[in-house]
Amino acid sequence: MYVCHECLTDSVVMRRMQRMTKGSLEQYLGGEADRAIHAFYDALPGLSRSEWPALMHGMGYNFEHYDALFAQVIANLQMALDDCDYTARHRTVQLALLPFCSEYGIELKHDLQHNHRHLYADFFRAATGRALPERYPREQDNRWLAVSRRWASRMRDALVHRSTGDAERARFNLGYYWAIEHLSIVEMDTMRLAWNALGVQATYLDAHCAVEEDHDAYATRAVLAFTTPEDEVVVRAIRAHEADLAGYYDELTAMARA
Numbered sequence: 001m002y003v004c005h006e007c008l009t010d011s012v013v014m015r016r017m018q019r020m021t022k023g024s025l026e027q028y029l030g031g032e033a034d035r036a037i038h039a040f041y042d043a044l045p046g047l048s049r050s051e052w053p054a055l056m057h058g059m060g061y062n063f064e065h066y067d068a069l070f071a072q073v074i075a076n077l078q079m080a081l082d083d084c085d086y087t088a089r090h091r092t093v094q095l096a097l098l099p100f101c102s103e104y105g106i107e108l109k110h111d112l113q114h115n116h117r118h119l120y121a122d123f124f125r126a127a128t129g130r131a132l133p134e135r136y137p138r139e140q141d142n143r144w145l146a147v148s149r150r151w152a153s154r155m156r157d158a159l160v161h162r163s164t165g166d167a168e169r170a171r172f173n174l175g176y177y178w179a180i181e182h183l184s185i186v187e188m189d190t191m192r193l194a195w196n197a198l199g200v201q202a203t204y205l206d207a208h209c210a211v212e213e214d215h216d217a218y219a220t221r222a223v224l225a226f227t228t229p230e231d232e233v234v235v236r237a238i239r240a241h242e243a244d245l246a247g248y249y250d251e252l253t254a255m256a257r258a
């Protein structure tokens with residue numbers, strides 16, 4: 001049940017985390033995204049190398065678009081200022097900012113690092129021998145980019161969540177955000193193994209695998225600073241993102257196998 005009116009402190013978050021040992025947020029996932037991610041990376045070796053530049057440019061759109069989604073989540077949390085307590089709101093935004101900053105090479109207690117887009121460009125060059133284009137073309141010639149754009153747009157629309165109020169939208173955004181971060185662990189691990197097996201090594205792959213568990217932990221604490229692990233809006237959002245991610249990878253797999 002939603003308890004935004006409570007004055008939430010870290011001890012409240014800790015109590016909620018302890019309660020979660022009986023059933024974490026992970027229990028709301030059905031395994032569809034895991035299946036779809038593995039199916040795509042199982043199909044990747046069968047794809048012609050001549051397709052790699054278009055594929056990686058398209059998938060790069062999807063990865064970069066998550067940065068925009070994180071910004072949207074944080075904006076929607078902060079926009080709930082008429083509808084919930086400042087203690088919960090600010091603690092949650094603080095926790096949600098950490099994975100977001102990480103995408104830009106900003107990590108606690110570290111000097112400024114390369115942002116992940118810069119690392120993705122290195123990865124693109126290592127795999128294809130070409131420079132990552134600065135812009136995504138408006139034309140729909142690249143089918144991998146077209147499908148990435150379509151699913152990115154669907155995810156962005158999900159966060160708009162035309163609901164009854166700003167706090168409910170914020171809770172939905174948090175659940176969706178948690179699912180993005182949590183599913184990124186298996187997504188990045190599987191991606192690194194697949195590309196390494198194809199002879200492609202990249203700091204982008206290693207850097208993501210190194211931080212995703214921390215991102216997941218921050219995302220979990222962000223959810224618990226704002227609401228309870230049983231919040232049905234959060235549960236709905238977790239399932240919505242899992243379905244979107246599975247849908248995206250299923251389309252990629254069908255294209256890779258065609």
Ligand SMILES: [Fe+2]
Binds near residue numbers: 184211212215
């Ligand atoms: Fe992440």
